[in-house]
Amino acid sequence: xxIDRRTFLKGLGVGVAGIAPACLLSPGSGHAKALPANETxxxxxxxxxxxxxxxxxxCEMACADSHGLEVPDIGDTSVLExxxxxxxxxxxxxxxxxxxxxxxxxxxxCMHCNQPGCVSACLVKAMEKRKNGAVTWDGNCMGCRFxxxxxxxxxxxxxxxxxxxxxxxxxxxxxxLQKGEKPACVEACPNEALTFGTRRSLIExxxxxxxxxxxxxxxxxxxxxxxxxxxxxxxxxxxxxQIGFRTDLGTTPYPEFSKGFLYSVPIVLLLWPAFLLGVNTxxxxxxxxxxxxGGAK
Amino acid sequence: MNGADATAINTVEEKRSLKDIIAxxxxxxxxxxxxxxxxxxxxxxxxxxxxxxILYRLAKGLGAVTNLSQDFPWGIWIxxxxxxxxxxxxxxxxLTFVAYVLRTDKYHSIIRATVLNGLLAYVFxxxxxxxxxxxxxNITNPLFGNKFGANSVLFLIAWHFLLYMLAEFVExxxxxxxxxxxxxxxxxxxxxxxxxxxxxxxLSTLHQAGLGALFxxxxxxxxxxxxxxxxxxxxxxxxxxxxxxxxxxxGSISHKVxxxxxxxxxxxxxxxxxxxxxxxxxxxxxxxFFAQTLIFIHGWHWSLLNTPMGYWYLTEMIGLVAIxxxxxxxxxxxxxxxxxxxxxxxxxxxxxxxxxxxxIIAFKWWIPLSERYIPSWMEIVITLxxxxxxxxxxxxxxxxxxxxxxxxxxxxxxx
Numbered sequence: 092x093x094i095d096r097r098t099f100l101k102g103l104g105v106g107v108a109g110i111a112p113a114c115l116l117s118p119g120s121g122h123a124k125a126l127p128a129n130e131t132x133x134x135x136x137x138x139x140x141x142x143x144x145x146x147x148x149x150c151e152m153a154c155a156d157s158h159g160l161e162v163p164d165i166g167d168t169s170v171l172e173x174x175x176x177x178x179x180x181x182x183x184x185x186x187x188x189x190x191x192x193x194x195x196x197x198x199x200x201c202m203h204c205n206q207p208g209c210v211s212a213c214l215v216k217a218m219e220k221r222k223n224g225a226v227t228w229d230g231n232c233m234g235c236r237f238x239x240x241x242x243x244x245x246x247x248x249x250x251x252x253x254x255x256x257x258x259x260x261x262x263x264x265x266x267x268l269q270k271g272e273k274p275a276c277v278e279a280c281p282n283e284a285l286t287f288g289t290r291r292s293l294i295e296x297x298x299x300x301x302x303x304x305x306x307x308x309x310x311x312x313x314x315x316x317x318x319x320x321x322x323x324x325x326x327x328x329x330x331x332x333q334i335g336f337r338t339d340l341g342t343t344p345y346p347e348f349s350k351g352f353l354y355s356v357p358i359v360l361l362l363w364p365a366f367l368l369g370v371n372t373x374x375x376x377x378x379x380x381x382x383x384x385g386g387a388k
Numbered sequence: 389m390n391g392a393d394a395t396a397i398n399t400v401e402e403k404r405s406l407k408d409i410i411a412x413x414x415x416x417x418x419x420x421x422x423x424x425x426x427x428x429x430x431x432x433x434x435x436x437x438x439x440x441x442i443l444y445r446l447a448k449g450l451g452a453v454t455n456l457s458q459d460f461p462w463g464i465w466i467x468x469x470x471x472x473x474x475x476x477x478x479x480x481x482x483l484t485f486v487a488y489v490l491r492t493d494k495y496h497s498i499i500r501a502t503v504l505n506g507l508l509a510y511v512f513x514x515x516x517x518x519x520x521x522x523x524x525x526n527i528t529n530p531l532f533g534n535k536f537g538a539n540s541v542l543f544l545i546a547w548h549f550l551l552y553m554l555a556e557f558v559e560x561x562x563x564x565x566x567x568x569x570x571x572x573x574x575x576x577x578x579x580x581x582x583x584x585x586x587x588x589x590x591l592s593t594l595h596q597a598g599l600g601a602l603f604x605x606x607x608x609x610x611x612x613x614x615x616x617x618x619x620x621x622x623x624x625x626x627x628x629x630x631x632x633x634x635x636x637x638x639g640s641i642s643h644k645v646x647x648x649x650x651x652x653x654x655x656x657x658x659x660x661x662x663x664x665x666x667x668x669x670x671x672x673x674x675x676x677f678f679a680q681t682l683i684f685i686h687g688w689h690w691s692l693l694n695t696p697m698g699y700w701y702l703t704e705m706i707g708l709v710a711i712x713x714x715x716x717x718x719x720x721x722x723x724x725x726x727x728x729x730x731x732x733x734x735x736x737x738x739x740x741x742x743x744x745x746x747x748i749i750a751f752k753w754w755i756p757l758s759e760r761y762i763p764s765w766m767e768i769v770i771t772l773x774x775x776x777x778x779x780x781x782x783x784x785x786x787x788x789x790x791x792x793x794x795x796x797x798x799x800x801x802x803x
Binding site: 176178179208211212213214215216217230231232233234235236237239240241243245248249250251252253254255256337339340345346348349351352353355356359360363364367368370371374375376 | 490520543593598601605608
């Protein structure tokens with residue numbers, strides 16, 4: 092987990108209290124060790140070009156197929172009348188929006204944040220940010236649903252109707268990536284609306300498209316900076332709020348919001364007891380008695 | 389425990405065999421007093437029904453009994469049972485601070501009941517988390533294993549709840565030793581109290597604030613009048629007067645229900661205690677109200693006040709913070725006990741509303757009422773069953789152990 096280690100080390104640098112243990116743990120070096128080569132893998136991601144999506148929903152079918160979910164009937168277009176959220180039975184789906192430039196289809200799934208709120212929320216590391224960028228879930232989960240509260244995009248979904256519930260969400264086809272394959276949805280897309288690659292190359296490609304065809308796109312890549320950057324990146328011909336995106340999320344990674352509190356924890360745990368015991372000793376009346384009796388023995 | 393029993397314990401031999409102790413506990417387990425009171429019947433039936441619903445929830449999953457949804461992952465079991473229950477339990481850390489760290493003798497007579505209340509609140513209301521966990525069989529994962537999410541606020545809260553329950557148990561344990569007549573054990577446990585108190589206060593500070601920190605990443609989902617980066621601080625400060633109000637409320641009821649256990653001398657001194665608590669509440673609430681006002685002004689949310697959510701916010705801030713704060717000041721100034729009780733009840737309603745606002749009502753406020761989370765009758769029955777069980781256990785303990793009536797003569801505390 093490259094990013095976690097990096098932020099963790101950064102965190103250590105901030106807290107004075109953190110520096111001492113870091114030095115103690117790596118005697119001689121004094122500096123953070125360089126990451127081994129196999130951990131410097133770049134985050135992978137998907138670029139969604141909403142101007143290319145034709146709403147065929149092949150991605151929905153491929154996703155359901157490869158994850159053993161209920162396969163949707165993509166011939167039935169009536170579901171497009173409403174804007175649908177993803178669900179515990181559907182990790183990805185396509186919504187249709189009426190915009191100033193006509194109909195636009197937008198695929199929705201987990202954004203695979205660079206620094207995911209859900210991962211920092213999870214107290215048992217059931218949610219994990221993998222080295223290749225995928226945010227995945229596993230059975231270590233307690234079902235507390237804190238990840239759902241902490242996700243800026245409301246992506247993790249819970250199986251309320253099961254006695255053995257799981258959190259369901261897009262995993263960026265983590266298992267397929269391990270085998271060197273592309274995510275199922277990307278492979279199924281017939282119109283190259285989805286491009287798979289490293290985040291860096293996708294941002295380059297997106298910029299190329301924006302500047303290459305002046306006026307076709309709004310000059311913004313959704314996900315480049317939102318909530319600290321996401322694995323899924325979007326291009327659009329219309330302002331993003333017209334196609335169902337929250338544009339008020341800011342660029343701060345969500346884990347940062349609870350960091351202030353977390354930093355205060357060791358300080359309070361060290362200083363409070365010392366202070367309280369000090370007060371307790373100061374208010375002790377033992378010495379008064381002794382003085383009255385003529386001083387200490 | 390009546391007078392005869394108390395003497396019996398006072399005169400027991402120093403050395404009691406394990407067999408005697410077990411026989412004593414078994415004799416104490418038998419129910420006492422009138423069985424078929426209206427309270428017993430109603431609470432008993434609720435507990436039975438609640439127990440069945442809990443089994444049903446475990447067999448069928450959360451969706452079978454709760455109205456939780458993908459949009460509202462947390463309902464009243466978190467928003468009320470845990471958030472409010474833990475805030476109300478705050479009296480224990482505040483009073484142990486005053487009584488043990490600052491050594492203020494005035495509050496010693498209510499400290500045991502308060503600590504017991506705090507301990508039971510954590511066991512039952514924080515215990516309600518268990519019901520809310522979809523995968524409850526994994527509840528020990530944050531404690532054992534090799535996958536600790538140590539960066540998670542909830543990880544901290546899980547550990548703190550557990551450790552704080554232990555600390556409160558240690559604080560309360562001398563009472564149990566006195567009940568069992570174990571003199572040496574009592575002496576040893578008594579020597580642990582100050583340590584448990586100090587650790588307990590540090591833990592409380594952090595997890596009272598931590599409950600608020602849980603909502604830090606719900607930025608954008610909680611109405612801007614309630615979301616602020618200072619929620620943790622506000623939760624901590626409000627737990628002070630929430631806990632003290634609960635002490636006033638619980639004490640007022642206990643003094644009626646268990647009046648046979650409380651000395652007349654204590655009855656008289658009790659008004660002095662209430663006035664002291666009232667003053668404490670008033671000051672803490674003033675600080676809280678001041679902080680809320682500053683946060684509001686800095687947030688620049690004037691335009692939001694003239695909206696339905698704005699009126700609701702003002703109801704909470706003026707009606708359930710500023711007004712009870714004023715009533716506490718007046719009640720303490722003029723020694724008006726009924727006024728103090730009214731202020732305590734208003735304050736408690738305010739805390740309930742505040743915690744529910746942040747976790748449920750102002751959460752995703754844009755969603756229309758028809759699609760919002762409203763607790764099912766089953767969630768409410770289970771919550772009531774938990775509250776009633778707690779009251780039953782509390783009653784069982786205070787009618788047997790020296791909680792209200794003070795220590796037996798052999799165990800008088802020395803300062």
